[in-house]
Amino acid sequence: xxxxxxxxxxKLQENPEKRMFRIPxxxxxxxxxxxxxxxxxxxxxxWFIVMxxxxxxxxxxxxxxxxxxxxxPLLAVxxxxxxxxxxxxxxxxxxxxxxxTSVIGALFMSNRIDPNVLSDxxxxxxxxxxxxxxxxxxxxxxxxxxxxxxLVGSLIGxxxxxxxxxxxxxxxxxxxxxxxxxYNLAIFLTKSNNIIGIPKAxxxxxxxxxxxxxxxxxxxxxxxxxxxxxxSKTVLGKWIYAVGSNVKASVVSGVPRxxxxxxxxxxxxFCAAFASVIYSGRLEMGRPTLGQTLLMDIVGATIIGxxxxxxxxxxxxxxxxxxxxxxxxxxxxxxxxxxxxxxxIVKGLIILLAALFDVxxxxxxxxxxxxxxxxx
Amino acid sequence: MSEYILQLKxxxxxxxxxxxxxxxxxxxxxxxxxxxxxxxxxxKSTMMNIIGGVIKADEGSMVLKGEEYQPDGxxxxxxxxxxxxxxxxxxxxxxxxxxxxxxxxxPTIGRLPVISKGAIRTKTRELLDSIDLKLSxxxxxxxxxxxxxxxVEIAKALSSKPDIIIFDExxxxxxxxxxxxxxxxxxxxxxxxxxxxYISHILDDVLNLVDDIVVLKDGEVTDKGAKQDxxxxxxxxxxxxxDLEQMYPERTSKPSNEVVLEVxxxxxxxxxxxxxxxxxxxxxxxxxxxxxxxxxxMARIIFGLDxxxxxxxAVDGKKITKSSPQNSIRNRIAFVTENxxxxxxxxxxxxxxxIQLVSLRxxxxxxxxxxxxxxxxxxxxxxxxxxxxxSGPVEKTAPKSLSGGNQQKVVIGKxxxxxxxxxxxxxxxxxxxxxxxxxxxxxxxxxxxEGSGVLIISSEIEELIGxxxxxxxxxxxxxxxxxxxxxFDKERxxxxxxxxxxxx
Numbered sequence: 001x002x003x004x005x006x007x008x009x010x011k012l013q014e015n016p017e018k019r020m021f022r023i024p025x026x027x028x029x030x031x032x033x034x035x036x037x038x039x040x041x042x043x044x045x046x047w048f049i050v051m052x053x054x055x056x057x058x059x060x061x062x063x064x065x066x067x068x069x070x071x072x073p074l075l076a077v078x079x080x081x082x083x084x085x086x087x088x089x090x091x092x093x094x095x096x097x098x099x100x101t102s103v104i105g106a107l108f109m110s111n112r113i114d115p116n117v118l119s120d121x122x123x124x125x126x127x128x129x130x131x132x133x134x135x136x137x138x139x140x141x142x143x144x145x146x147x148x149x150x151l152v153g154s155l156i157g158x159x160x161x162x163x164x165x166x167x168x169x170x171x172x173x174x175x176x177x178x179x180x181x182x183y184n185l186a187i188f189l190t191k192s193n194n195i196i197g198i199p200k201a202x203x204x205x206x207x208x209x210x211x212x213x214x215x216x217x218x219x220x221x222x223x224x225x226x227x228x229x230x231x232s233k234t235v236l237g238k239w240i241y242a243v244g245s246n247v248k249a250s251v252v253s254g255v256p257r258x259x260x261x262x263x264x265x266x267x268x269x270f271c272a273a274f275a276s277v278i279y280s281g282r283l284e285m286g287r288p289t290l291g292q293t294l295l296m297d298i299v300g301a302t303i304i305g306x307x308x309x310x311x312x313x314x315x316x317x318x319x320x321x322x323x324x325x326x327x328x329x330x331x332x333x334x335x336x337x338x339x340x341x342x343x344x345i346v347k348g349l350i351i352l353l354a355a356l357f358d359v360x361x362x363x364x365x366x367x368x369x370x371x372x373x374x375x376x
Numbered sequence: 377m378s379e380y381i382l383q384l385k386x387x388x389x390x391x392x393x394x395x396x397x398x399x400x401x402x403x404x405x406x407x408x409x410x411x412x413x414x415x416x417x418x419x420k421s422t423m424m425n426i427i428g429g430v431i432k433a434d435e436g437s438m439v440l441k442g443e444e445y446q447p448d449g450x451x452x453x454x455x456x457x458x459x460x461x462x463x464x465x466x467x468x469x470x471x472x473x474x475x476x477x478x479x480x481x482x483p484t485i486g487r488l489p490v491i492s493k494g495a496i497r498t499k500t501r502e503l504l505d506s507i508d509l510k511l512s513x514x515x516x517x518x519x520x521x522x523x524x525x526x527x528v529e530i531a532k533a534l535s536s537k538p539d540i541i542i543f544d545e546x547x548x549x550x551x552x553x554x555x556x557x558x559x560x561x562x563x564x565x566x567x568x569x570x571x572x573x574y575i576s577h578i579l580d581d582v583l584n585l586v587d588d589i590v591v592l593k594d595g596e597v598t599d600k601g602a603k604q605d606x607x608x609x610x611x612x613x614x615x616x617x618x619d620l621e622q623m624y625p626e627r628t629s630k631p632s633n634e635v636v637l638e639v640x641x642x643x644x645x646x647x648x649x650x651x652x653x654x655x656x657x658x659x660x661x662x663x664x665x666x667x668x669x670x671x672x673x674m675a676r677i678i679f680g681l682d683x684x685x686x687x688x689x690a691v692d693g694k695k696i697t698k699s700s701p702q703n704s705i706r707n708r709i710a711f712v713t714e715n716x717x718x719x720x721x722x723x724x725x726x727x728x729x730x731i732q733l734v735s736l737r738x739x740x741x742x743x744x745x746x747x748x749x750x751x752x753x754x755x756x757x758x759x760x761x762x763x764x765x766x767s768g769p770v771e772k773t774a775p776k777s778l779s780g781g782n783q784q785k786v787v788i789g790k791x792x793x794x795x796x797x798x799x800x801x802x803x804x805x806x807x808x809x810x811x812x813x814x815x816x817x818x819x820x821x822x823x824x825x826e827g828s829g830v831l832i833i834s835s836e837i838e839e840l841i842g843x844x845x846x847x848x849x850x851x852x853x854x855x856x857x858x859x860x861x862x863x864f865d866k867e868r869x870x871x872x873x874x875x876x877x878x879x880x
Binding site for chain 1 (some may be wrong): 679681701702704705711713718719720721722723724725729732733734736737740744745746747749790
């Protein structure tokens, strides 16, 4: 601030009235809040406070629990999407990975399956039967089931990554096709039916608590912290940012571009499967259509957090703020008893506003550096 | 009316209290050309931005054609008859020549919102004829050479019938022949009465081309006068504020006989053919060639960025079997690419992120590959100090806010971190100022004296003669000449680059 004394002083002497309004200070303050990385968090808090008198219900413990229940699984998927956006990609297949891995988990873990519901399934008699899934009633059913879910999720992501990195296909196209393919495969395997009979040990991950703290919260936060450490502390993390900032320069600098891309998409699939563990546990079933309505929430929340769609800019923490804001917003709309269409219209508008804010913030930051450069 | 078409009177500009321009007085004579020189950061761009209406001066006034001139935005500057030719071309490569020229003011059919194709075609043809560019108006710009694009840019400028054209480093991406053509055109425009301001780091060109010269240093005019009174020596000393005895640092060491890089019969159809040479430890080897001679392609192949069909590359006598950038880095080969914006820098990341990128793996020995950020930051600070990078804190400053010379130092720093024994640099001093050039040469010298082999690709022959022990000449993908220091002769080297059949 002291550095700009010189011209400011001369200007203020010319227009003494200006000094009284202190307009520059207020403007500087707003600017600083807008470019702050906690901007979305401030926005969430503001939203909460403004809504409190309108719907006091928002602060009831039941509603707060409800809000956080929504946050954790969505956050897990968004962490994966964050990494994909960091390398200037996009993963549209996550929603289908959620449904597919939900089915996969049930195929392994279910203890009893109703023949009336699933005897049409192509897997009937081989993989599943009236006695349940592959590992029905085994003590290893839950760990193996979860492992298979995560494995299948990562594998689908890896296939995406292979097509994008090695065959140089556009991520939008590849993941859109994967979304369609995986979704319909899950429907085909189950004839669009839900698989019930999931062991209690599994459903506890989605619904259970250790003391006051939900299990879903603990494991999601662990995932977030590990992801952020990966991004900020490891060689791979630096490579991810580098590939997102400038692919050509990264390749010249010896960054294994293809490996980085394949890892990121595999990780994105992993995160979707991770969320699927929580979602499926809450539903107590394997559901092929699970996650299908989430695409806008995933991409929207991640972008609201401030992760750039053009790559190279983003953090897990930002995504957390984005998810928090998005869930709060949805929650309020729900409390107003609005119908789904209205909710989605408002959500869409908010995502648009978030994108607009991103543009403005980038502009402010760019202007600041331009001035610095010219002044140097 | 006075003899001046544009006058700047006591112009000053501050950014956050830091003066970028101090009391600038400058006159552009009608129908004449003014050369504006100065190191990067001397205030040239700020001054041009004020003239072009991009920013406003804090103090002082401007007089254009005898009237007070206070442009409010670039549009008003264009309307007042001032146009720019920028260093980075602002053409849309996916559009045709005619569409580029009329992009901001398409003529329409009557009052309908429909472009009159016929009108822009005839007008474009007239414009292209007037600058002797024999191209069809409907060719896409992406199909044009950099030189042709520059001429299209000029045609675009001429379409607004300007009184003043400002050129900012127009020759950086042009070959010698294209540059010559551009200069002929510039002289023709002057004969037509157009006044021009020419900004360039290539002092020879400025001296040959302009009528008057103004030298800027640290936001002040340190020297000005008629061209006849100026010599290169005087220009340089006014620019850097001290006498620069030599443009090139003294070599302190001699190359050894040990070969560090041997390339034999390297071929790739369409780019290079049967390229063989040896690079010795402690040697600075220059590669001279025109654009498209295969010099950059050769370096890319050696570094493993592009494939090759036949031939052999050996480092320290060991044949390279699998060629990739990762392997090259493991073999301690460095490659500073010619285009630092596109292939050199992460423009929006920090200097720290840029410099550590190549050597990350060496600072992460554990299985989890966690980077020892304390150690890496220390090493980077050493490198930044050694290279004299002028910047804010390395953890916060992004390369996009640095001058060209400092950006190049960041790219070089990235490779210095990797301690290379083969240092390949492609056009290392393009678009950077005299002082920074000298520093880049010093760094390369230092590497040679420590026993590394240095390979410099350049289209500036003076530079190669100034710093190299030996020069190879490439033309049409082949090595057509080799000159050792005692045989250096500008005419012969350039001649062999143009005529493939003259073997030396």
